[in-house]
Amino acid sequence: MLIFKFTKTQSAALVSHVDNLRAVTYILRRAGVEVDYSQGFNPHMELGFSAPIALGVESLAEYVSVKTSETSELTERLNAVSPAGVSFVAQWNANINLAATINRAQYKLSATGIGSVIEEITSPGYSITYEERGKEVTKDVSSRIFAANRVDDDAAQVTLAIGNDNLRPDRLLLYLMKKYGLVGDYRIIKLAAFVDDVPADEFIAAHCVLH
Amino acid sequence: MTKLTDSVAKPYRYFGGEYNTPDMTKPADVRFCMCVADSYEVGMSNLGVRILYYLFNSIDKVICERCYAPFADYEQYLKEHCLPLCSLETQTPLSEFDFVGFSMGYEMCYSNVFYMLELAGIPVCAEDRDDSYPFIVGGGPCTVNPEPMYKYFDFFFIGEGETPWKQIIEDYKLQKTQCNVKKNDFLRYVDKHYDCIYVPGLHPAVYDGDRVVKIPETRAWRNIEPDMNTVFTPQTQLVPSMEIVHDRAVAELFRGCANGCRFCQAGFIYRPVRERSPDNAFELCKNLLESTGYDELSLNSLSTSDYSGLQALLDKLYPYAEAHHVQLNLPSLRLDSFKGQMAKGNRKSSLTFAPEAGTQRLRDVINKNITEENIFDTLAEAFQQGYSSVKLYFMLGLPTETMEDVEGIYSLACRVKALYKKTRTSAKPLRLYVSTSTFIPKPFTPFQWCAFVDRDDVTAKQKYLMDSCKKSGIEFSYNDYDSSLMEAVLARGGRSVADALYLAYKDGARFDAWGEHFDFEHYRKAFEACGTDIGQIVGAKDLREVLPWDFVDIGVSKTYLENEYNKAMCGTTTPSCNKRCNGCGLAKYGYCKDSHGNTKIN
Ligand code: SF4
Numbered sequence: 001m002l003i004f005k006f007t008k009t010q011s012a013a014l015v016s017h018v019d020n021l022r023a024v025t026y027i028l029r030r031a032g033v034e035v036d037y038s039q040g041f042n043p044h045m046e047l048g049f050s051a052p053i054a055l056g057v058e059s060l061a062e063y064v065s066v067k068t069s070e071t072s073e074l075t076e077r078l079n080a081v082s083p084a085g086v087s088f089v090a091q092w093n094a095n096i097n098l099a100a101t102i103n104r105a106q107y108k109l110s111a112t113g114i115g116s117v118i119e120e121i122t123s124p125g126y127s128i129t130y131e132e133r134g135k136e137v138t139k140d141v142s143s144r145i146f147a148a149n150r151v152d153d154d155a156a157q158v159t160l161a162i163g164n165d166n167l168r169p170d171r172l173l174l175y176l177m178k179k180y181g182l183v184g185d186y187r188i189i190k191l192a193a194f195v196d197d198v199p200a201d202e203f204i205a206a207h208c209v210l211h
Numbered sequence: 212m213t214k215l216t217d218s219v220a221k222p223y224r225y226f227g228g229e230y231n232t233p234d235m236t237k238p239a240d241v242r243f244c245m246c247v248a249d250s251y252e253v254g255m256s257n258l259g260v261r262i263l264y265y266l267f268n269s270i271d272k273v274i275c276e277r278c279y280a281p282f283a284d285y286e287q288y289l290k291e292h293c294l295p296l297c298s299l300e301t302q303t304p305l306s307e308f309d310f311v312g313f314s315m316g317y318e319m320c321y322s323n324v325f326y327m328l329e330l331a332g333i334p335v336c337a338e339d340r341d342d343s344y345p346f347i348v349g350g351g352p353c354t355v356n357p358e359p360m361y362k363y364f365d366f367f368f369i370g371e372g373e374t375p376w377k378q379i380i381e382d383y384k385l386q387k388t389q390c391n392v393k394k395n396d397f398l399r400y401v402d403k404h405y406d407c408i409y410v411p412g413l414h415p416a417v418y419d420g421d422r423v424v425k426i427p428e429t430r431a432w433r434n435i436e437p438d439m440n441t442v443f444t445p446q447t448q449l450v451p452s453m454e455i456v457h458d459r460a461v462a463e464l465f466r467g468c469a470n471g472c473r474f475c476q477a478g479f480i481y482r483p484v485r486e487r488s489p490d491n492a493f494e495l496c497k498n499l500l501e502s503t504g505y506d507e508l509s510l511n512s513l514s515t516s517d518y519s520g521l522q523a524l525l526d527k528l529y530p531y532a533e534a535h536h537v538q539l540n541l542p543s544l545r546l547d548s549f550k551g552q553m554a555k556g557n558r559k560s561s562l563t564f565a566p567e568a569g570t571q572r573l574r575d576v577i578n579k580n581i582t583e584e585n586i587f588d589t590l591a592e593a594f595q596q597g598y599s600s601v602k603l604y605f606m607l608g609l610p611t612e613t614m615e616d617v618e619g620i621y622s623l624a625c626r627v628k629a630l631y632k633k634t635r636t637s638a639k640p641l642r643l644y645v646s647t648s649t650f651i652p653k654p655f656t657p658f659q660w661c662a663f664v665d666r667d668d669v670t671a672k673q674k675y676l677m678d679s680c681k682k683s684g685i686e687f688s689y690n691d692y693d694s695s696l697m698e699a700v701l702a703r704g705g706r707s708v709a710d711a712l713y714l715a716y717k718d719g720a721r722f723d724a725w726g727e728h729f730d731f732e733h734y735r736k737a738f739e740a741c742g743t744d745i746g747q748i749v750g751a752k753d754l755r756e757v758l759p760w761d762f763v764d765i766g767v768s769k770t771y772l773e774n775e776y777n778k779a780m781c782g783t784t785t786p787s788c789n790k791r792c793n794g795c796g797l798a799k800y801g802y803c804k805d806s807h808g809n810t811k812i813n
Contacts, residue, residue, distance in 0.1 A: 011228030014216065015452040019223075023452040026230070026504030037536055056216030081504070083230040083452055170217075185214045 002066045003098070003204055004075070005090040008059040012085030017052035023083065024049075024064055030081035033074060036067040050098040050193060050200075051163040053105075054170050059190035060089075061105070063098045063200065094207045101203070104146055104194035105162045107169045110155045111186035117176055118156035121148045128175040141167050159194070219284045221453060224251035227277070227299030229449040231502065233268035235276070235300045241384045243267050243275040244298050244308040244345070248315070248323035249724060251279040255449070256457035258511065259351055260314045263372055265445035273380055276300040276308075280323040280722070281330070289330060296330035305331035309383065311345045313364075315353035318701035319694070319724035321360060325716040328363075335713060337365050337412055342394045354409075355433065355480050356654045356760035359704040359712060361411035365398060369407050369763060370434030371466070373443045379405060407434035409763070416759075421707045421747040423759045433480065433765040435802065439465060439487040446498035450505070459507035459540065460499040464492050464524075468513035469788035473578045473779050474567070474606065476653040477513055479772075480765050482795065483802045484788060489520035493527045500537060508532070509540040516541070517789065561600035561642075562593055568609060569619025575782045576611050578775075583623070590627060591634050599637040601627060606650040607672050607689070608664025610779065617672045620645065621679045628683065644686045647676065649695035653702050654760045655767065657775035663699040663749035666692055693731035697723065699749045700734075705759030708748065711737040768796035 008020065015023060025045050028035050037043040046067035053059055075088040082088065109118070120126070126142040144167035147159040160167045169188050177186065193200040215222050245264055247254030254260070260277070267275035276298035281289070289296065295304040305311050311333070313324055328335045333344055340347070349357060350368040357367040368376065379401060386392035386400070402410040414427030436442045448460065465486040468478045487495070496508055508528075512518065532539050566581055568574045574581060590601070605620050624645050631641040649669055652658040673689045680687035700708060714737035722728035738745055752758065754773055761769070771794065778785060785793050792803055 011223060011226040012452065014221075014223040014226060014228075016221075019453045022454070023230075023450075025506070026450055029504035029506065030230075030502070043536065054216075056213055056222075081230070083450070084228040084232070187213060 001093070001095045001209075002068055002070065002074070003092045003094050003096060004064050004066065004078070004088050005201065006062050006064065007087045007089065008053075008062050008085060009087075010058075010085030012083060013056060013058040016055050017049070021047065021049065023086070027078055027082050027086070028066065031074065031077045033066070033070055033077070034068055036069075048098055050102045051166065053162075053190055054168055057107075057169065057188045057190055061190055061193045061200065063102065063193065063204075065094075065096065065098055090201065092204045093209050094204050095209065096204060096207055099163060101195055102193045102200050103161060103163050103196065104159055105169075105190050106147075106157060106159045106192045106194070108151070108155060108157055108189045108191055109169065109173050109186070110188075111173060111177055111182055112154050112184045113180065113182045114173065114176060114186075115150040115153045115156050117180050117182075118148050118150055118158065121145050121158065121172065121176075128172060130171050130175055141172070145172075157191070162193070215288065219288050220282070222285070223451075223453045224279070225281060225285055225299065226302070227451075229451045230504075231447050231449050232300060233265065233275075235274060237274065238272060239274040240272040240388050241270075241274075241310075241380055242303070242308045243273065243310045243312060243380070244278055244303075244305050245275055246278045246305075246311060246313045246327060248280050248313055248320040248327060249722070250282065251451075252453075252455045253724075254279040254314075255451060255455040256461070257314055257316060258461065258463060259316070259372070261448055262443065262445060263312075263314075263350075263376060264449075265447070266373060266377060266443050267380060269443075270377065270380055270384075272384060276303065278305060278311075278327065280327055286330060295332045296327060306333050306344060308345045309387070310348055312348040312350060315349055315351040317724055318353050318359075318698050319729070320353075321701060321712055322716045322720040322723050324360070324363065325713055326721045335363050337362060340365075346394065346397075352477070352480060353702075355476075355763055355765060356702060356704075357409060357411065357763075358416070358706050358759045359701055359708045361416075361706050362709050363713075364411065365394070366401060367409045367411070367431070368434075369409060369431050370765075371436045372434065373436050375405055375407055375434055377443070379408075402429075406430065406432040414762075416706055418705060418707045420742075421705070421744045423705045423707075423757055426757055426759065426762045429762055431763045433763065435483075435766060435797075435800075436466075437485070437802070439463075439485045440491045444495060446495060447502035448499060450503045457509065458505075459509055460496070460503050460505040461509045461511045462492060462496045462499055463487075464510050464512045464515060464518045464520075466512070469517060470514060470580060471578055471775075471785050471788065471793065472567075473576070473657045473775055474609065474650060474652075476656050479655045479767050479795075481513065482765075482767060482788075483797050484517075486519060489523035489527070492520065492524050493531075496524075496528060497531065500535065506536055507538045507540060517787075519789075561602060562590075562598050563602040563604070564589075565604040566623065567604065567606050568612075568616060569605060569621070569623055570616045572782055573609060573612060573616045573619070575784050576779050577609055578779070578784050580784060580787065586623075587626070587630060590630055594631055594634040595636055597637045599631075599635070599639040600642040600644075602644040602646065603627070605645065605647045607647045608650040608669050610650075610652070610658055610661045612664075614672070614675070617675060620647070621676060621683075624680065624685050625683060628685070642686070643684075644688070645676065645680055646687070647673065647689045649690060649692060651695055651699045651702060654758065655763075655765050655772070657772050657779055659703075659758065659772065660752040660754055660756075660776060662751035663696065663703075666696075691726060691729070694723070694726065694729050696745070696749065697729070697731060697734055700745050703759075704748050708738075708743055711741040711743050714740060766795075766797045766800060766802070771795045 035045045048065040050063040078088045127140045129138045144161035149157045195203040346365045349364045354367045354369050398410045401408045409431040414429045416427050417425035467481045467484040469484045567579045652661040715733040718733040720733035
């Protein structure tokens, strides 16, 4: 099984998780990579993605596992047939359930004034309020926040849980913007993924299958 | 995540970034924005746009981008941020292009043309646009009767565009770069040099109310590309990263249709049959699949199963598809040629047939060359193979139709049920759908003189079918009368309806092709305000009467249409052009001879 790390920027950041799955399928087909297909009535490529991110979040660290017997270096071949914003940056030979393993992500949040208020989120018992299905919910999210740093007045870096029991970065950012009356547009970039404290790249490299 | 993604659903559709987008950074003297006045999802599958998009982008110093009609959330977003409507590729305002072209595949998109122009800050009326604005150009099948939109377009292109469009753009590039040509001078130039271009502003017409008295003094010729094997054909297509309608590779096998069904406008305005060779078609399929990565392929044409090279093509395609995990879609299989073809590798669980009329008499009138024997032979075979779901399509309001013909629809459906009982192999109960649409007599068909059916007449027939189908466990559906009526007005109207169309848009009409958006009320009010007599427009015409679209020459003679009309009234059929030439007039221009077109006839 091959694992690829890829980016999802520019208009690719506007592609939903489900649509992205199709887009990656077409990339692999265009590149002529021989991927295993599932059995059954509606065969599809055997692919496994890291946990979905919200539409509009740009990402430098998405991962996909591809069931294939190919072992050669494929990133260049894939990049030659990828749409704008999708770029394959690393490849490993490893068997990992990405969605279940990768559990943290580091984001850069940009919004006027966000850098000055970000550090409060690491305080114990930190709660945020947001809307869910038309209802206002207040929830203690402190167990889902692992780090928060000011970059400058208008930017911050945070590390949050992804996958099961995640914390959506847009939800956090919008809460802070509302709380402090921060106005204007905002932007979120997923910079890196982690397995607990270990960067995902290192984790995958450590689990590589040798041949 | 941004404010945009918070407030606009699927924003990808306004920004593109599809794989196979041509180079948008090359130096350009001419910029063309190709628009479809419908949503991204619908517009992206427009084959004409696909061809011209790649054609234009293949020309040196020419860039072509795209734009589609935004939904209300993005309209709101643009207005809140004081942004004009922009092209997808480089987010350039439409007003900054040299040409803004609309591909008009169905009349009900007209209100969206106004909608897009106004969002782009471009005056809708041609006479209000000075040299600083782009040429607003109309193309696509609706332009065989361009008159209802005459005052909003600078010019219309009629027919197939591959060869002339390339030349028009080259001419413009030369005139723009060498002498900074004025808009009016260029319009006069194309009017003179291209018979497939119609510049309505240069050719007045006279109307008495809604009746045309004098049509424009010009002849607009429908351009017909002679040879599908050599015509410019993109060997690729855009691959969007979001789902669209017809989200697959689509290969056009041939143009035109040999059957000559009298109700079908496409059967006349795309004549004659011009086929790709099976080798050419296979190469095209393969190139499309390889360059897109799609795992599904449609073979596209008006009547795919009539393709003379179908067997030769499928012999190559089936093994290719199997080896590459590609699903083949073979749409519009005609009932009478369905047999034997039945869907190897085709996972459709439902069969769709269009007998169009309920009795043989009426099928003869409309020249739908299908007999009940064909229908039941095919169905028997299908049922034996385990099919358990059938959809039957009919039209109501056909010329000469009586209640007996409508009863024929019900009786046909009942006999399908009985046949299923006898021949079924599936354990599932039969699902039988009967669906009716309202017949719209369109220009350039033998029924162009016929009236659009009365509301009361069609309502009574729908009610009869509704009641009887319900009793027998047959699912029945029909389409909305008002939207068909509106389509009839847009298809058959002349210049006299133009003002009302804009008024209706101002009143809120848009996305009229979408049942859930269409509201006849906008049009009713507009027609009332303008004193438009739609009865005159959709009513019966005299054979000697001048028709608003008579200055357009689709190559099929009016005499031929008249003969076909007369034959229809006697219930006499006309054979397929695959059997013999019926003398529609195109042979006079060299078509359907050995050199081009329908090579099956010599
Ligand atoms: S010229 Fe003859 S064969 Fe060709 S389309 Fe017309 S009727 Fe058919």
